[in-house]
Amino acid sequence: MKFPSSALLLFVLTGCATAQHTPPATRDSIEHRAQALRGVYSDHAPTLTHDGRRLVFTSTRSGLSQLYIADVDTPDVAPRQLLSWPEAVSGPLVTWDDTAVIFSADQGGDEQARFYRADMKTGQARCLTPEPLNRDAPLLPESASDQLFYSARTIDSAASAIYVASAVSPGPERKLYQSPGAGSLVDVNQDGTRGLFIRFLTHQNQELELVDLESGQARKLFPQQGNAAITYATFSPDGRALYVATDAGGEGAGVLALDARTGAELARYREQQPPTAAPEVVTVSRQGDVVVATFDAGDHTVMRVLDAHDLRPRSKVDLPLGVVEAGGFSDDGQSFALCTATAEHPCTLQLLSTRTGAIRPLRSEKQEALSSLPPIEASITPIESFDGLRIPTNVFRPKKQGRVPVILFLHGGPAGASKVGWNPSRRLFLSEGYAVVEPNIRGSGGFGRTYEAADDGPKRWDSFRDIEAVRAWAERQPWADAQRLIIMGGSYGGFLVLSEISRSPGKWRAAVDLFGIADFISFMATTKGGVRENYLHEIGDPEKDRDLLTRLSPINAADAIRTPLFVYTGANDPRVPLAQSRLIVDALKRRGVPVEFMVGANEGHGVARRENQVEMDTRVMRFLEAQLGSPPAAQSAASSHR
Known part of the structure; x- marks a missing residue:
């Protein structure tokens, strides 16, 4: 299948590493396999x-x-x-x-969501909110069901406000509360008179405010002292209590039940498996008797069913190692809808019995493309870094003998994490005979507050040494071809890729940068809203920390790069603007370093459209084959016939 030229902007290619060196039959088969995998929904x-x-x-x-x-x-x-x-x-x-x-839907990935009914x-x-705003998910209270409540901000500002608009027909939206900084409305009570607003201070410090939606007055409810990470909060059905997903300022996460008037603690649940998990989402049944909570354990998700009165576990939920996405309760509170994804299966819909913990599928369609995939091995391996810190690392390998090239993938964030879930690009690499290693280096979320803050500010260099430790570990593995190591990452992970190939130029055969940051000074001058606010706290201020940001910026060490590089970015990316990718591409072009540049039309911070996903996967695979030689899977097949 060929795509129209309008689907993608032209790319830039220099040097000898050109995709046309790949034989036509191989090119077609790569595209066919990429189409099949991206067709898995x-x-x-x-x-x-x-x-x-x-x-x-x-x-x-x-x-x-x-x-x-x-x-x-x-x-x-x-x-x-x-x-x-x-x-x-x-x-x-x-x-x-x-x-x-x-x-909700935006336009071309611009993150200015409009609501439709x-x-x-x-x-x-029909469109309910025609004006462009960076809107969060809407809320629809039962006793004020003709009104939508939500938080939003302009695309170039972090300062957030609470709005109300008609849930029935297009009309003007009305501002109810203006926060001085970033934040989001997470719940409203049943009659739409009170809201719960999480105010963002830093990535590890938030405050929960109770907002009177009639007067616009807000007061802080939690924490009453100290710092805490807060990701979600919800009212009990009668409005007398709150349930808050938080770490309460400690290393692990849990759920707190608070008095909605005073903020006094009524009950507490603390997650122990693992004790360093981060808070995620908490939901309460319409009857007010059951709470379902999910926790981010870094490389996977855990879900708990709790009694709403004392927050003790109510039923055990047995889920496979992977990612869990919370949906919502049935009206009678007996069931809870969710999605689960593993390394070998995409996200599928399930129904949880809140009484027994049993899970049954809500959809049973079979996807034939999954049955034809070769088997893989997946594990979580701790790798010791330079200072003895153990780096949790997801390792995925084709289930076959022999040495294979290794892709080291670095997640974004910075406080994100690589999870053992479904990833079609990863599955394509594995099918083609590559191993994929995904380290959750220091600074990753879900492994405790101390671990997440271990790369802040001047400590950023220690996370680079984690990458070096993981690379050295991969080189020693009996299944790894140490001469064919590839580094790949997206967003902040793309920055890490550029940093690594500028600092260790001879260690990598090829690199893939997906919408990464090349220059922190110009990035901080052009990125907007909450993204900039987060980077100010976690990376540095371009005024106060200019020397640090200059030294961190890969563009200032671009003359050392000699690793062939593939770069992708979305044309409308509001988080890491296209100019960041163009900076590094132009710098390598001037020096004749092989670089391929792809810009996805109608895309933002990612790749949402299947035609662009297939094109990117195909071109990345061709690019890697041009650098490494024939496809690893083909080499393995050839050696098995000798």
Whole structure:
């Protein structure tokens, strides 16, 4: 399949490492395999209708995240696509009378989401909020079901506000509360008179505010002293209590029940498996008797079902090692919708019994492309760094004998984490005979406050030494071809890639930078809103810490780079602007270093459209083959016939 020229902007290629050196048959087979893997869809955001009969969710079945509806009792019947939208959609939020779905969509990945209301029967949709704003997920209180409440900000500012708009028809939105800084509205009570607002101070320090939505007055509820990371909070159905997902200022995470008037602690649950997990989401049933919470354990997710009164575990949830996405309760509180993904299977919809902890699938369609994939081995391995710190590392290998090239992948964030979940690009690499190593170097989230803060400011250099330790470990493995090491990463991970190939230019055969930061000084001058606010605290201030940011910036060491580099960026990326990628591409072009540049049209900070995903996967694979020789899978097949 060939894509129209409008799908992608032209790329720049210099040096001898050109994709056209790959034989045509190989090029076609790579594209075919990439298409097959990207055709494996994932389902997300499961929402049960209030009558309990239907399930509304988003899915990438069509190649772009869209809305679907299915009957709960017939998981083998194909779902109905509610509407065909030109952009990726998120949500959904089912109205209380089960007649409509409210969803969000931006334009070309610009992160200025608008809210739309789609009729559940016809799929006819209308825009409720036409003005461009960086909006968070909307909330629809039961006793004020004609109103949408949400937080938002302009795209170039971190200062957030709470708004209300009609949930029925287009109209003006009204500002109810203005925060002096970044933050988000996470819940409103049933009559829409009070809201819970998490105010962002730093990446490890947030405050929970109770906002009177009628007067616009706010007061701090938690923490009453000290610092705490807070990711989510929700009212009990009667509005008298709050449930807060937080680390309470300690190394691990849990759920606190607080008095909604005074903030006094009523009950506490602390996660112990592992004790360093980070808070994620907490949800309470409509009856107010059950709480479901998820925790970020760094390389995987854990889910707990708790009694709402004392926060003791109510039922055990057995989930495979992977990623769990919380959906929502059924109206009777007996069931909870969720998604699970593993290294070998994409995100699928499940239904949890809150009484027994048993899980059953909500969809049972088979994806034939999965059955044809070769087997893999996945493990989590701690790797000792220079100072004795153990770096949790996800290791994925083809299940075959012999030495294989290794891709070391670095996540974004900086306080993100690589998880043992479904990743079609990773699965393509494994199918082609590469091993993939994903270290969660110091600074990664989900491994405790101390670990997450271990790369802040001047300590950033220690995280670079973690990468060196993982690379040295990979070189020693009996299954690794130490002469064919590739480094790859996205966003902040892309910055790490550029930093590594400038600091250790002879260690890598090839590199892949996905929308990475090349120059922190110009990045901080052009990125906007909450992203800039986060980097100010975690990386440094361009005024106060200019020397540090200058030394960190790979563009200032670009003359040392000789590793062939593939660069991808989205044309509309509001987080790491396209100019960052162009800086490094132009610098390497001037020196004749092999570099290939791809810009995804109608894309933001990532790759949302299947045609762009296939094109990127195909071109990355061709690029690597041009640097490493024939495909690893082909080499293995040839050696097995000798």
